[in-house]
Amino acid sequence: MADTLWVYLQGFLTLFIIFDPIGNVPLFHAFTSSFEAQKKIKILNDSVKVAFIILAVFAVIGTYILDFFNISMNDFKIAGGVLLFIMSIEGLLGKEEGRWMNREDVAIVPLATPLMAGPGSIYTVMYLMQPPNGPLVAFFAIITNVILQWALLRSSNKLMKVLGRAGSTIISRVMAFILSAIAIGMIRSGLVGAYIGG
Template identity: 40%
Template sequence: MRSFWDSFIMLFIVLDSIGNIPIFYSLTSNMEESSRKKVFAESIIVASALLIFFALFGYSFFQYYNVTFMDFKIAGGLLLLLISLEGLIGRVEAETLRSEDVAIVPMATPLLAGPGSIYVVMYLSTVYGVLPTLLSIALNTIIAYFILVGSNHIIQKIGKNTILVLARIFSLLLAVLAVSMIRSGLEDALRQVLKGS
């Protein structure tokens, strides 16, 4: 139980489902309620699959393809930056978005199953074992789904105009997060180069 509890808490903090609520809503704000729930469900399923995969085969995958966490950070950051810039300048209209446009990228990855959560499940699998890690992934992703679905009723009461303003604000915050991920990845790469020289 201690192993499960520790792994659950650590993954819950890294997934940050509550912190992702505004960003997720801004990406789906003009969708119908049923479509929004479908997008949330798809993103949770894909994120769960990714986390389970990396919990079981993460180290083997990284070694085989010679991929590093800094690669994940830089690629995920660039992806988020492009999406946030489109949101800021208003080029992405929800009417033109299909559920698969946002459910997998950026919602499932890199927002939920990003470099941080991937690293954590690999770490948890090594330290606490596979079973506690898989249980914590299952429980955390179920909780994340209900948090996201339940948040719609609260945010909808704010009003459409307020949502439009918030969408721009959170697109800016998403851009900041993206730049932070890119910077962190580049710093890791620079440290590795300096260490090797």
């Protein structure tokens, strides 16, 4: 029972760190600062719906895409680990946001993708679909993270008052550092698997 709970928790935390929901709060606030409350809610709802659909689709058919292109899971672990490591470095250095300020289409780009359902998140849900995790763990991670992201962004005004931009930035940088460690682990796992498998 404890092992099962840990698998679910680990799946949730892995996607949570990549989602960086707290780090996305100031971005969402900046992107939508000129919109009225009703417009902000519509943007938020649209972004989480699109992010969920993207992640769910790749969770289900992602392995078929790999098979079609003759890419092994070990290859994908290595590539995904490198990608997540690059994302972690970018997270440590900060995110570019100015060009997206107050645009009408921010619900899809960049909120839904790449901030929520970006390459790192897509790789992670495909990774979570594999043993010892599986579909239940993957979809648990997707659903809980999407709901949590919605709740945090829904409260972005209040959170910005509590955390401030500096507090949110600090949390985001710490999560980026943790993500870099996860990325190294994925790369190592892929290299070991490729070596053993020949």
